[in-house]
Amino acid sequence: MFRDAAFTDVRRTDVRRMELDELAPAFVMDEEAFRAFYERTARGVWAYVARVTGDRQIADDLLQETYYRFLRANAVHDSEKHRRNSLYKIATNLAKDARRRSRTHPFDPAGDEIEAAAGRDHGPVMERNTDFTRAMAHLKPRERAMLWLAYAEGASHREIADVLGLNPASMKLLLFRARRKLAAFLRGKR
Amino acid sequence: MAAACEFEAEVLAAAMESRWPEGAEPQLREHVSTCGVCSEAALVACTIGGDRDTLRPAGAIPDSGRVWYLAQLRARREAIAAADRPITIVQTMALACATGLLGACFGATSGWFQATVERLTALVASHALLAAGTVVLVLLLPVAIYVAIQQEGTGTISGGRRPAG
Numbered sequence: 001m002f003r004d005a006a007f008t009d010v011r012r013t014d015v016r017r018m019e020l021d022e023l024a025p026a027f028v029m030d031e032e033a034f035r036a037f038y039e040r041t042a043r044g045v046w047a048y049v050a051r052v053t054g055d056r057q058i059a060d061d062l063l064q065e066t067y068y069r070f071l072r073a074n075a076v077h078d079s080e081k082h083r084r085n086s087l088y089k090i091a092t093n094l095a096k097d098a099r100r101r102s103r104t105h106p107f108d109p110a111g112d113e114i115e116a117a118a119g120r121d122h123g124p125v126m127e128r129n130t131d132f133t134r135a136m137a138h139l140k141p142r143e144r145a146m147l148w149l150a151y152a153e154g155a156s157h158r159e160i161a162d163v164l165g166l167n168p169a170s171m172k173l174l175l176f177r178a179r180r181k182l183a184a185f186l187r188g189k190r
Numbered sequence: 191m192a193a194a195c196e197f198e199a200e201v202l203a204a205a206m207e208s209r210w211p212e213g214a215e216p217q218l219r220e221h222v223s224t225c226g227v228c229s230e231a232a233l234v235a236c237t238i239g240g241d242r243d244t245l246r247p248a249g250a251i252p253d254s255g256r257v258w259y260l261a262q263l264r265a266r267r268e269a270i271a272a273a274d275r276p277i278t279i280v281q282t283m284a285l286a287c288a289t290g291l292l293g294a295c296f297g298a299t300s301g302w303f304q305a306t307v308e309r310l311t312a313l314v315a316s317h318a319l320l321a322a323g324t325v326v327l328v329l330l331l332p333v334a335i336y337v338a339i340q341q342e343g344t345g346t347i348s349g350g351r352r353p354a355g
């Protein structure tokens with residue numbers, strides 16, 4: 001009787017495994033396409049999250065999650081731009097959540113300052129980056145996001161609005177204001 | 191300062207393509223030196239572009255193969271969790287159904303059950319002494335047997351032992 005029960009258990013496990021093979025979601029994207037897309041976008045996404053949150057550790061942590069959610073969404077995209085926008089939308093939401101969780105450190109440029117202080121061979125570059133980091137720290141996360149998307153990623157107003165969930169009609173003015181604010185901090189006028 | 195300038199797009203293109211200022215037209219450079227909108231655009235676009243090109247992650251960007259593998263693994267785990275969830279629901283529902291069925295059976299036969307209880311109560315009341323004796327016997331008999339076994343066991347062990355030598 002006990003042998004029968006054990007046998008039934010084993011058979012149930014096998015059946016379960018077979019079912020799982022069918023249940024495991026096959027991502028719409030295949031491995032080759034995903035890896036190529038990742039190679040093209042990962043550094044950009046990492047930099048975007050690092051600059052929007054002001055925390056490179058958060059960017060490290062969120063990278064895998066961003067791509068997992070992108071894959072799991074199993075969305076069909078009609079163009080590379082559309083695919084990128086989806087990816088940045090996911091990264092934006094994750095960055096927002098991460099920032100909410102660490103409200104005590106809304107923007108922490110310490111990491112960059114430490115690296116700049118360390119000097120390395122590329123001292124002037126780091127110094128410039130530190131000034132930029134400090135200037136960015138005065139901006140709201142949304143302003144940092146729209147500036148980065150516009151000038152690091154070359155996104156259009158419509159794309160920025162789509163990624164950040166903003167009204168496309170107000171993008172031009174919002175971007176202009178954010179740019180003016182950042183320029184003032186970079187020039188040390190604020 | 192006006193919110194727009196007709197040369198802004200040109201300045202931004204030069205800045206984002208790393209052509210600013212050296213690779214830009216002299217007239218455009220001259221314009222930017224006197225235009226607040228364009229000088230801001232050039233400053234911000236060049237600074238952000240430069241930062242993008244030099245910013246490096248604390249660790250290395252994970253390998254694409256590893257990211258793919260971990261995503262597959264996690265998707266599989268989530269599928270297992272999702273597959274287990276309906277089973278739990280089905281089991282819970284089955285238990286609820288069985289309980290309901292038992293309740294219904296009991297309800298249908300409760301007349302008989304109550305009559306039996308009443309008959310037993312009446313019997314106990316009419317033969318109180320006999321009932322009390324039975325209860326005492328039922329409670330004490332196992333205790334008496336247990337004590338007897340214990341004593342016998344102790345006797346055997348002590349009796350079995352013999353002083354050495």
Ligand SMILES: [Zn+2]
Nearest residue numbers: 195197225228
């Ligand atoms: Zn101008």
